Amino acid sequence: MPHHRLNIAQQAPLLPVAACLAVGIVVGTHLPTAVPTLWLMAAAVAATALLGRWPRVQTAGLWLSTALLGMVIAPRQQQRVADGTWTEAIVITPTVEKPRTVMTDLLLTATGEQRRCYISKNTASLSLMPGQRLQVCFIPAAGDADSAATPRRFFFVHAPHWRPDGDGWQQLSSWQRLRIRALLLRQRLLQRYSQFGDDEDAQAVLAAMTLGDKSALSRQLRATYSSTGASHILALSGLHMGIIYLLLSRLTLGRRRRWLTQVLVVLAIWAYALLTGLSPSVVRAAIMISVYALFSLGGRQRAPLGVLSFTAIVMLLADSSALFDVGFQLSFMAMLAILLFMPLFDRYLSSPRLLRLPPLHWLASLMALSMAAQLGTAPLVAYYFGQFSPWFLLTNIIVVPAATLILYGALATLLLPALGTALLWLTGTLNTVLAALITLPGATVSGLHPSALQVVLIYVLVLIVYTLLYRLQPRSRYR
Numbered sequence: 001m002p003h004h005r006l007n008i009a010q011q012a013p014l015l016p017v018a019a020c021l022a023v024g025i026v027v028g029t030h031l032p033t034a035v036p037t038l039w040l041m042a043a044a045v046a047a048t049a050l051l052g053r054w055p056r057v058q059t060a061g062l063w064l065s066t067a068l069l070g071m072v073i074a075p076r077q078q079q080r081v082a083d084g085t086w087t088e089a090i091v092i093t094p095t096v097e098k099p100r101t102v103m104t105d106l107l108l109t110a111t112g113e114q115r116r117c118y119i120s121k122n123t124a125s126l127s128l129m130p131g132q133r134l135q136v137c138f139i140p141a142a143g144d145a146d147s148a149a150t151p152r153r154f155f156f157v158h159a160p161h162w163r164p165d166g167d168g169w170q171q172l173s174s175w176q177r178l179r180i181r182a183l184l185l186r187q188r189l190l191q192r193y194s195q196f197g198d199d200e201d202a203q204a205v206l207a208a209m210t211l212g213d214k215s216a217l218s219r220q221l222r223a224t225y226s227s228t229g230a231s232h233i234l235a236l237s238g239l240h241m242g243i244i245y246l247l248l249s250r251l252t253l254g255r256r257r258r259w260l261t262q263v264l265v266v267l268a269i270w271a272y273a274l275l276t277g278l279s280p281s282v283v284r285a286a287i288m289i290s291v292y293a294l295f296s297l298g299g300r301q302r303a304p305l306g307v308l309s310f311t312a313i314v315m316l317l318a319d320s321s322a323l324f325d326v327g328f329q330l331s332f333m334a335m336l337a338i339l340l341f342m343p344l345f346d347r348y349l350s351s352p353r354l355l356r357l358p359p360l361h362w363l364a365s366l367m368a369l370s371m372a373a374q375l376g377t378a379p380l381v382a383y384y385f386g387q388f389s390p391w392f393l394l395t396n397i398i399v400v401p402a403a404t405l406i407l408y409g410a411l412a413t414l415l416l417p418a419l420g421t422a423l424l425w426l427t428g429t430l431n432t433v434l435a436a437l438i439t440l441p442g443a444t445v446s447g448l449h450p451s452a453l454q455v456v457l458i459y460v461l462v463l464i465v466y467t468l469l470y471r472l473q474p475r476s477r478y479r
Helices: 014-028 035-049 055-073 174-193 200-211 219-227 238-250 258-275 280-298 304-318 320-324 326-349 358-385 392-415 417-437 452-471
Strands: 086-091 101-108 114-120 132-137 154-157 162-167
Touching (some): 174 200, 174 258, 238 280, 238 326, 280 304, 392 417
16 A cells, blocks of 8 residues: 655645635734734745745745735724714615515715615615615614624615615726626526526526526525535536536637637636626636636646635635635635545545446546535534535435536527526426425434534544545556
8 A cells, every 4th residue: 555645735835825814814803903913924024035045944934924914914894884874875786676675785985885785665765776876874773783793794774764866877986887787687687587487486596506696595495405405506606617617618619729719718707707796606716717727828737726725815815804705615615625535536436447437437426526525515514504414415416417407508598598498497396306305314414503613623634534535545556
């Protein structure tokens, strides 16, 4: 049995840098100011530059400098509009009608912050359009705590506490106007789904899976997908972007004009990301695809862990508060676990001759992919949502191929709208199958509420498992 040396820092030198940056951001959020940290970072960088004779010490100094940089850029309490005062706001997303309210996102021009609001439903609120200026007064409900430590995620605005105030379109930046136009285009595409049939649940799932709009998902439908371990296909992520990238790559003109086709594919990927609202998981996938395409044009070897680490660094430098977004955490941990464990699983799966048969190998690879993703996300899911789905392997055998067909079908309906009925039927069938899976014994383990320390210890255990699998992997001659 061979002895394999495990050194992730050498295989993916940017991974420890990304980890140090994340740790620095976490620590920095608890500091009152970044000025002392800035001086410490400058001193660490200077010392690192002078330690060229000791490479390991210099590497440690680089990691320390990165952690201090994270402490500098960490999000801190910003000026906020005080409750009970009137302020100017601009509608920046299309409105979504709810049973008793109208949901939209507002940009507060005084501070630049964005707030999701539920405005009392009436004729005036139903007619709100992106770019419209409002005067709003936020009044917290009784018992609604609003502090820097526990800021509210959304606000309810009653009829007396808002009024129209003209057109604010010119006050928006060019980027904000472009994003609003993309969201309006998404709204028109969503309206097309209503023409495919009367199954509202199927329409809601189709909208979430293809256009990133989850506003129409009912509470029961969300619970069904969450309890069966299929909620990841409702949130656009690397799975969806990868499927679209592969399809677009196969539709290109070939390798004779590879630089042109890759540029067009990357532009199409970013246009789709803009259309779907630029969630952290979508942005992460778009950046990774762009870097992969750039490496392929330069003829360089593409290192997946390095690309993922570079993507994390770019996103955190652009917006350090993204680290505390649940979608960001789940997306990166899933991708990190897949990139670490899948090469090992493939090595093990290639050993038995029976699993070399294409159908069985495909099924085993899909199960291995699901297992790797669960190893990365299960602790976070238990921490944030308090549950675990033991039937996740069976669920993913069903939902991953279905998601592929639904995405391909959604693109096909742009050319052949008549396929919309079949697409809606497929989505409705998926909903029915998942509703049946939730009735299986032990379909959901709920009531899990691990502490942050316990989550960290679980990930340490996962890392130990990875190390053991790495050292015990079969010899390369079986590949």
